[in-house]
Structure formats: structure tokens, C-alpha cells
Amino acid sequence: MxxxxxxxxxxxxxxxxxxxxxxxxxxxxxxxxxxxxxxxxxxxxxxxxxQESPAALTAAGARAALVTEADLEGDWDQVKNAATWRDSLLVGKVDVADFLTAKTDAADCQKLLDRLYDDDLLGKPSGASALTGFQEGESRLLYQVAAYGKAGLDTSFAWLKSLPVKCDQFTATDSSGARRTVQVTENSLPKVGDARQGLQVTVQGSSGGSLTTLTLDVAALRVGTDAITFTNGGLGGADGDTTEQAAKLGTARLKEVHAGRTPAADPNEIE
Structure with missing residues (x-):
């Protein structure tokens, strides 16, 4: 503005x-x-x-700010059971022995795995929230819009920014004793919103008796005291174009909601 x-x-x-x-x-x-x-x-x-800052995000506003199939390139289909999605490859106890000189880093890496599994990357929302999911082949896009407190958001974004250094590579062990190698790198996002942080997380382990790799693009974007978080990827990798589209158009939709407007069904009509 x-x-x-x-x-x-x-x-x-x-x-x-x-x-x-x-x-x-x-x-x-x-x-x-x-x-x-x-x-x-x-x-x-x-x-x-x-004029005063935008009113608090409502449940209806959070739902209106969610991306739709029209916003995503490719053959993504919206699903009804996204809230029940859980990827077992993200379940595991971080091996503290990997962190010889920085034991506190192990706790941050454990928090990352736990939050990815529980779908609360930035912690529990303090206000309204809405979630949706899309599937294309073996890839999944889980997308959430929620209201948070500013102090909590600042802390969470600082934590995310530190992870590519603290958690660049570590080992996690599941309940059966199987070991998984986890790598965390920074992933660029479009310069939209008031703040943003992108990561790429890969988990190599065994699933169904076969060695496999889960690759996830992880994104967080702040608009005021509301935020968008999403994960995009699967066993076949993560599509960077979809990550970029979801970040750009999702932020535009949330800004429309903040302006008191209902986002257009056609993403090309959103300012």
C-alpha cells in the first residue's frame, strides 16, 4: 500500500x-x-x-481465504478427509547423539517432526482457523489459514528460520527401532505477505518393507497477525511450481479477506 x-x-x-x-x-x-x-x-x-487495522479473522473469513482447485496448476483434486491425514514417516524420536555440542537443537528438530505430523507448524492458533487438502497422484497439499498472536508468530518464524542450520541432518527412530534420516534445507518462497519462511524436509526410511523418501515443501507466510501454512509433496517429490502458486494466490486471497472482500473464484480476478 x-x-x-x-x-x-x-x-x-x-x-x-x-x-x-x-x-x-x-x-x-x-x-x-x-x-x-x-x-x-x-x-x-x-x-x-x-482507519483501524482489519477486524479479527472469523471462521468464515478463514474458509474464504483457503486456496481452491482453480488456484492450483495441474490435476489437484480437493479431498474431504484432509484433517485426518497423518504421515507415519514423520513419527520418530530424534537421536540426541547426533547433536554432540548442541543438545537443545535436538529438541527443535523433534518439535519440527511433531508439528509437521500434528499439522500445527506455527503452534496452536489463538483464533479462527480453516484447513483444506488436495491430492494429485501420490502427492498431497495440506493448506491452513489461522489467526495467531503477534508475539507467538514472531517466535515461530524465528524458530523456522533457524532449522536449516540446527537440523540440517539428523536421525529419528520409530517405535520399532527403524532409523530414518531427516534433512532440512531452506526453500525460497515468493516475496509476498509481511514475512515468509520456506523449508524442504526429506525423510528417508522404510515404508511397507521398502526404502522410500518423503519430500515436503513446507511454507509459512504471515499477513498481519494471521498466517498461512502448508506442506506440499509426497513419495514422488515436491512440485515447486505448486508451492509458488499456493503461496502467491493464497496470500492474495487472505489480503482480500482482510480488505473486507470475498476472494473471486477465478484467481486472475484477485488483485
């Missing part, structure tokens, strides 16, 4: 020829200045810049 500076009145006081003229001019100026200040105050009060 472009911020327009409001015009301020200016006056040039001509040199006085006599003391009486100077006093008269000063008195007139004082009267004029008072009226100008009142006009300025009225103008500022009615300006959009003085």
Missing part, C-alpha cells in the same frame, strides 16, 4: 512595516492557523490511513 503524505498548510509572513501592522498580521495568522489545523485534523480523521 502506498502511503500518501497529507498536504500541510504553509504561510509566508510578509515583513511588517510597522509594529501595529505586525500585531494585526500575527492576530490574523493565529486565527487562520487554528482553522487550518482543524481542517487538517478533520482530513486526517476521515483518511483511510487513520
Amino acid at each position: 502506498t502511503t500518501h503524505r497529507l498536504p500541510r498548510p504553509f504561510r509566508v509572513l510578509a515583513p511588517a512595516l510597522a509594529a501595529g501592522v505586525l500585531l494585526t498580521t500575527a492576530a490574523c495568522s493565529a486565527g487562520d492557523d487554528s482553522g487550518a489545523d482543524r481542517a487538517d485534523t478533520a482530513e486526517i480523521s476521515s483518511s483511510p490511513l487513520a
Whole structure:
């Protein structure tokens, strides 16, 4: 949003020829200045810049901000059971022995696995939230819009930013003792929203008796005190174009909701 500076009145006081003229001019100026200040105050009060921040996200607003099939390239189909999705490859206890000099990093890596499995990457929302999911072959896109507190969001985004260093590679063990290698790298996102953090998480392990690799693009984008989080990928890898589309169009939809508008069904019609 472009911020327009409001015009301020200016006056040039001509040199006085006599003391009486100077006093008269000063008195007139004082009267004029008072009226100008009142006009300025009225103008500022009615300006959009003085309006309050967007109202708290409602459940209906969160649902309206979710991406749709029309927003996604490819053959993605929306599913009804996204809230029940859980990937067993994300279940495991982090091997603390991998963190010889920074034991606290192991706790951060454990939190990442747990939050990815529980679908609460940024922690529990403090307000309204909505979730949807799409499937294309063996790939899944799980997408959420939710309201949070600003302090909590700042902390969560700082934590996400630290993970490619703290959790670049580690081992996790499942309940049967099977070991999995997890790698976390930074993944770029379009420069949209007020803040953003992208990761790519790969988990190599055994599934159904076969060695396999789960690859997930993980994204978090903040708009005010609301945020979008989603994971995109599967056993066949993650499609970067879909990640980019979901980030761009999802952020645009949330901004439309913040502006008090209902996002258009056709993504090309969203400003």
C-alpha cells in the first residue's frame, strides 16, 4: 500500500512595516492557523490511513481465504478427509547423539517432526482457523489459514528460520527401532505477505518393507497477525511450481479477506 503524505498548510509572513501592522498580521495568522489545523485534523480523521487495522479473522473469513482447485496448476483434486491425514514417516524420536555440542537443537528438530505430523507448524492458533487438502497422484497439499498472536508468530518464524542450520541432518527412530534420516534445507518462497519462511524436509526410511523418501515443501507466510501454512509433496517429490502458486494466490486471497472482500473464484480476478 502506498502511503500518501497529507498536504500541510504553509504561510509566508510578509515583513511588517510597522509594529501595529505586525500585531494585526500575527492576530490574523493565529486565527487562520487554528482553522487550518482543524481542517487538517478533520482530513486526517476521515483518511483511510487513520482507519483501524482489519477486524479479527472469523471462521468464515478463514474458509474464504483457503486456496481452491482453480488456484492450483495441474490435476489437484480437493479431498474431504484432509484433517485426518497423518504421515507415519514423520513419527520418530530424534537421536540426541547426533547433536554432540548442541543438545537443545535436538529438541527443535523433534518439535519440527511433531508439528509437521500434528499439522500445527506455527503452534496452536489463538483464533479462527480453516484447513483444506488436495491430492494429485501420490502427492498431497495440506493448506491452513489461522489467526495467531503477534508475539507467538514472531517466535515461530524465528524458530523456522533457524532449522536449516540446527537440523540440517539428523536421525529419528520409530517405535520399532527403524532409523530414518531427516534433512532440512531452506526453500525460497515468493516475496509476498509481511514475512515468509520456506523449508524442504526429506525423510528417508522404510515404508511397507521398502526404502522410500518423503519430500515436503513446507511454507509459512504471515499477513498481519494471521498466517498461512502448508506442506506440499509426497513419495514422488515436491512440485515447486505448486508451492509458488499456493503461496502467491493464497496470500492474495487472505489480503482480500482482510480488505473486507470475498476472494473471486477465478484467481486472475484477485488483485
